[in-house]
Amino acid sequence: MLVDVHAHFYHDRAPRADWRERNTSRLRAGEVIGITVHVASILGSWGRTSPIYFPSPADVTAGNDALLALQHAHPDRIRGYVCVNPNYTAHARAEIARCLKAGMIGIKLAASRRADDPLLDPVCALAREHRVPVLQHVWQHRRRDWPGQEASDAVELGTLARRHPEVSFILAHIGGGGDWLHSLHAIRDVPNVYVDLSGSGVDGGMLEACVESAGVSRLLWGCDLTMDTGWAKLRYLETLLNKDELALVRWQNAARIFPPGAFPAD
């Protein structure tokens, strides 16, 4: 079994005319790679009617609805993170309750509010209550603010994770740009932070550093926007890890932090 913990899909309210082709391409590539389940999120309208990383409540709901529809259309291979904007606390809480009840299995926090902000606490309380992980978009070592997002880095995620030790947090796309070594140092001693290996980066030495810092029991395989890089890292891990370790990264770690029964062989 192979679980991609960081996938995205598009929908008809997104600005891209080729949204269907991209969704089809992801599923087709998943078949080639051998992905059993894509755990995905949709970030509102992907910028069409509100910013990607600051989605309006209406766009959050529409995006989550689109993902629920995809999950229902592909019940064997798509699972969802409910995306929320924590600046709208009541809406975020209601969306989490609604979408988890409808079958989603995790919570996606993008970059609407810094990870160590108290506004994230109500979200984390619901994650604990429902026993679902929180996937936090992370800029690996943010040295300054970047336009279009209030990005968090691993230090801030670590602060949040220490406040909520019973919640599992997923540090998004270690290969997604930025200083991944900084992130790995920051979360080394935070046991409830898991490292998602996705992102376009395929740096030599990065996977060795992930294993050394977080250990194989805290690594989660994923792709994000580039599936060729995800597959490359998986192929390299096959030479780096033994069979049991590889199974942890491929799916067993995911099965441990997502709700029971989230995946077919779970």
Next chain:
Amino acid sequence: MRIDVNAFLGAYPWRKVPGTAPDALLKALDRAEIDEAWVTHLPSLFWRDPTEGNAWLIETARREARLKPVPVIHPGLAQWEQVLADAVNGGAPAVRCDPLYLGLDPAGGEMRVLAAACGAARIPLMLAVRLEDGRQRHPNDTIPELPAAAVRALIRSDADVRLLVTHADRGFVEEVHFGSTPEEAARIWWDICWIWGPPEDHLETLLETVGTGRFVFGTGQPLRLPENSLAKLDLLDVAADRRTAIESTNVKKGLLA
């Protein structure tokens, strides 16, 4: 046969990279089933005189038939013509010059003269757009990325020069390709290491719009995992002959013809 036109030997100054020694690179070639790799001495890209790494590179490649040396040329230093002649006489498949690493104007007089000399010597000139993702570079690594305008200027500057450009993304390739005449574009080859596969399908798109003949297999290893370029090809739905073209034929019958 699979030829990696974009590989390095030696340490990288900005971070720890495993597998930079010749024997480690050979193991990586075995792992990725790569028959031949064109190698550059990575540390010397950052030296004042980058050609000082060429002797070690050539000697190392002489001991291992699978490694083909790509010596560095600095057209701002005296005797660079001799370095080029040595490369040609020594059978190097290409020479490289990354002008911004040397503090040169990427489309300035020195680069144009070098381009003309490479054209006359019938040896491809190799340039990298970047070596690392700009978001992750060391704070003191402020070397700009190669601009697409420079590649357009260089290909226009000499009717015989052939360019091998590595680490370019889709936008860069398209800007240069469609900003060149068909004759100019036919003298540029692109390695696939920085071009995205599914679900964006940039490589698939480029093979259709720019043409399979313009692309060659490159990895950027050991800075990057060579498995990435393999995965891109394995995710493509292309006929075997087109894949073979990317993996070797475009090099042997195009770039080196």
